[in-house]
Amino acid sequence: xxxxxxxxxxxxxxxxxxxxxxxxxxxxxxxxxxxxxxxxxxxxxxxxxxxxxxxxxxxxxxxxxxxxxxxxxxxxxxxxxxxxxxxxxxxxxxxxxxxxxxxxxxxxxxxxxxxxxxxxxxxxxxxxxxxxxxxxxxxxxxxxxxxxxxxxxxxxxxxxxxxxxxxxxxxxxxxxxxxxxxxxxxxxxxxxxxxxxxxxxxxxxxxxxxxxxxxxxxxxxxxxxxxxxxxxxxx
Amino acid sequence: xxxxxxxxxxxxxxxxxxxxxxxxxxxxxxxxxxxxxxxxxxxxxxxxxxxxxxxxxxxxxxxxxxxxxxxxxxxxxxxxxxxxxxxxxxxxxxxxxxxxxxxxxxxxxxxxxxxxxxxxxxxxxxxxxxxxxxxxxxxxxxxxxxxxxxxxxxxxxxxxxxxxxxxxxxxxxxxxxxxxxxxxxxxxxxxxxxxxxxxxxxxxxxxxxxxxxxxxxxxxxxxxxxxxxxxxxxx
Numbered sequence: 001x002x003x004x005x006x007x008x009x010x011x012x013x014x015x016x017x018x019x020x021x022x023x024x025x026x027x028x029x030x031x032x033x034x035x036x037x038x039x040x041x042x043x044x045x046x047x048x049x050x051x052x053x054x055x056x057x058x059x060x061x062x063x064x065x066x067x068x069x070x071x072x073x074x075x076x077x078x079x080x081x082x083x084x085x086x087x088x089x090x091x092x093x094x095x096x097x098x099x100x101x102x103x104x105x106x107x108x109x110x111x112x113x114x115x116x117x118x119x120x121x122x123x124x125x126x127x128x129x130x131x132x133x134x135x136x137x138x139x140x141x142x143x144x145x146x147x148x149x150x151x152x153x154x155x156x157x158x159x160x161x162x163x164x165x166x167x168x169x170x171x172x173x174x175x176x177x178x179x180x181x182x183x184x185x186x187x188x189x190x191x192x193x194x195x196x197x198x199x200x201x202x203x204x205x206x207x208x209x210x211x212x213x214x215x216x217x218x219x220x221x222x223x224x225x226x227x228x229x230x231x232x233x234x235x
Numbered sequence: 236x237x238x239x240x241x242x243x244x245x246x247x248x249x250x251x252x253x254x255x256x257x258x259x260x261x262x263x264x265x266x267x268x269x270x271x272x273x274x275x276x277x278x279x280x281x282x283x284x285x286x287x288x289x290x291x292x293x294x295x296x297x298x299x300x301x302x303x304x305x306x307x308x309x310x311x312x313x314x315x316x317x318x319x320x321x322x323x324x325x326x327x328x329x330x331x332x333x334x335x336x337x338x339x340x341x342x343x344x345x346x347x348x349x350x351x352x353x354x355x356x357x358x359x360x361x362x363x364x365x366x367x368x369x370x371x372x373x374x375x376x377x378x379x380x381x382x383x384x385x386x387x388x389x390x391x392x393x394x395x396x397x398x399x400x401x402x403x404x405x406x407x408x409x410x411x412x413x414x415x416x417x418x419x420x421x422x423x424x425x426x427x428x429x430x431x432x433x434x435x436x437x438x439x440x441x442x443x444x445x446x447x448x449x450x451x452x453x454x455x456x457x458x459x460x461x462x463x464x465x466x467x468x469x470x
Contacts, residue, residue, distance in 0.1 A: 049387045051327050054334045054380045066326050068333040075326050091301050091310050092286050098303040098333075099289045105340065113348050114361050115368040126349050126361050133350040145289045152284045 002028040006041050007057040009033040011224040012172070012217075014069045014104065015057040020168040021073050023211040025082035031216070032060075070097045073165035083164035093159050096149065096166040100173050103142045107180065108225045110134045110232060120229070131232035135184045139177065143192045146170060150194035156201070163205065170195065171202035176226030183233045237263040241276050242292040244268040246459040247407070247452075249304045249339065250292040255403040256308050258446040260317035266451070267295075305332045308400035318399035328394050331384065331401040335408050338377045342415065343460045345369045345467060355464070366467035370419045374412065378427045381405060385429035391436070398440065405430065406437035411461030418470045 005022065007015030009031075022029045033041040033056075044060060045053060053067035059075070066075050074094060077083045083093070111120045113130040120127060149158060157163045158170070174195060178185045189196050202208065211217055220226055240257065242250030244266075257264045268276040268291075279295060280288060288302035294310070301310050309329060312318045318328070346355045348365040355362060384393060392398045393405065409430060413420045424431050437443065446452055455461055 049383075051330075052380065052383055052387075053330070054337075054377070064323075064327070066330065068330040071326060071329045071333055074329065079322075087314075088299075091306060092299070094306045094309065095286075095288070095301065095303040098306055102289075102340075105337075109344065114364040117368060117372055123364075126364075129349040129358075129361075133352060137352055142289070145287065148284075148287055152287075 002030050004032050004060040005029045005057065006032050006044055006060060008041065009038055010218070010221075012176075012220060013057075013225055014101075016172055016218070017069050017101075017165075017169045018057050018072050018076075019211075019216070020172060020208070021076055021082070021165045023216070024163075024168055024205060024207045025076065025080055026207070027076060027080055027082070034216075070094070070101050073097060073169070077165050084159040084162050089159045089164075093164050093166045096146070096158055097169060099142070099145065100166065100169045103138070103173060104176075104225060106134060106138055107176065110180075111227050111229065120227070124231075127229075127232060132234075135181060135234060139181070139184065140188060140191070143188065143195055146195050146198075147192045150198060157198070163202070167198060167202055168208075171199050174199040176220065179220040180226040180228050181233045182228070183235045187235045237265050239267050239295040240264045240292065241267050241279055241295060243276070244273055245453070245456075247411075247455060248292075248460055249336075251407055251453070252304050252336075252400075252404045253292050253307050253311075254446075254451070255407060255443070256311055256317070256400045258451070259398075259403055259440060259442045260311065260315055261442070262311060262315055262317070305329070305336050308332060308404070312400050319394040319397050324394045324399075328399050328401045331381070331393055332404060334377070334380065335401065335404045338373070338408060339411075339460060341369060341373055342411065345415075346462050346464065355462070359466075362464075362467060367469075370416060370469060374416070374419065375423060375426070378423065378430055381430050381433075382427045385433060392433070398437070402433060402437055403443075406434050409434040411455065414455040415461040415463050416468045417463070418468045422470045 003022070005018065007013060007018070019031070032044070041056060045056070048060065048063065048065045051064035053065040055067070057069055057072060058065040058067035059072055066072055078090070110131050111127050112123065113126040114123045158166045203212070222228065238257070240253060242248060242253070254266070267279070276291060280291070283295065283298065283300045286299035288300040290302070292304060292307060293300040293302035294307055301307055313325070345366050346362050347358065348361040349358045393401045438447070457463065
């Protein structure tokens, strides 16, 4: 039976991390809000009394939800035995995944530093300040961590010989950062060759070719987490 | 064998969520940086090449690490069968735990809205703006979610009849918010009776009395995530 997957219908957002795992693992799903719209998403969210989701993305299963992006990936990977198995790999991949999600949250806060409920245009001077620290300190710090995780024993993938949700997510993270901060990422690329190679390896996965070429893969935009505002980028 | 637990030695911080679970579950551990200092923590962190931690807290196990606060709690709860078992409870508690950690991150960003590497004093006007949205929109939104999770079927604990890492964490979250925003939390308390009752229920757990009365439980302070700056609080 196909999963009922719910996320905002017009952006990749956090939902994209789930879509990539669903697609690469060959798990059947319906992208419900893309079929039925955002109002249907709001109505569905209001209905899960026993185990509500704080926010999309979530899977609706038997009247309850599995939510929080990383948690959905843990669930799908375990339930469908997709990716490396074993407790050691599982918790290692979980810590990488949660660290990826932390950088995603920071990427969002670059354009929303003082109030998540206001527009970017209402907090632009603060965004300019936050973007500088993000470009110069935070991106290199995080990419350095993933680089270290990959290069210690020349791994092809973050947990060794087989790709996982964390590899798929790191691919999308790099893609998002390149979209939002093309100048900065061009400068940084040479310093993190293993991360950049991993991005390319995921982009070329046979399991993803059909998806990446389809309209199920939504484009980045300035409604999304990763936003390209030229004034926030610099080499 | 006792776990080697590593976290900054002078603050509750994110480490406190781990300490509470270690203590309430009766799991043996050594709080290494409290014994040996912050330099020892930095040296240990640099040494875990095969599975590095991005940041404390972490457990050092067999030369590798288990890091990310929520992930450590998932590991300990599963490995030591502490709290409700079964896949359904596990993923439900994980989504609550991750949502708690999201609010913890937002509580931190109130006093560091534009640059995590600068002091609060260098971003005070921005903090004043961020604090308003945090007090008025974010705290009620999150507490309302936990209230809903608890009241739907009159649960004593977030996953039913037995306490879990998420209950312990929600206790500390409420304690931290009360420390940082006493005026606001006094106003809000009446609207979230189930959350406040859960806080008190955890505070009275027999398994925690020894710990809460000990000097292992570190006090809140303005070096911590939850900081009391009177100018950021309001009823």
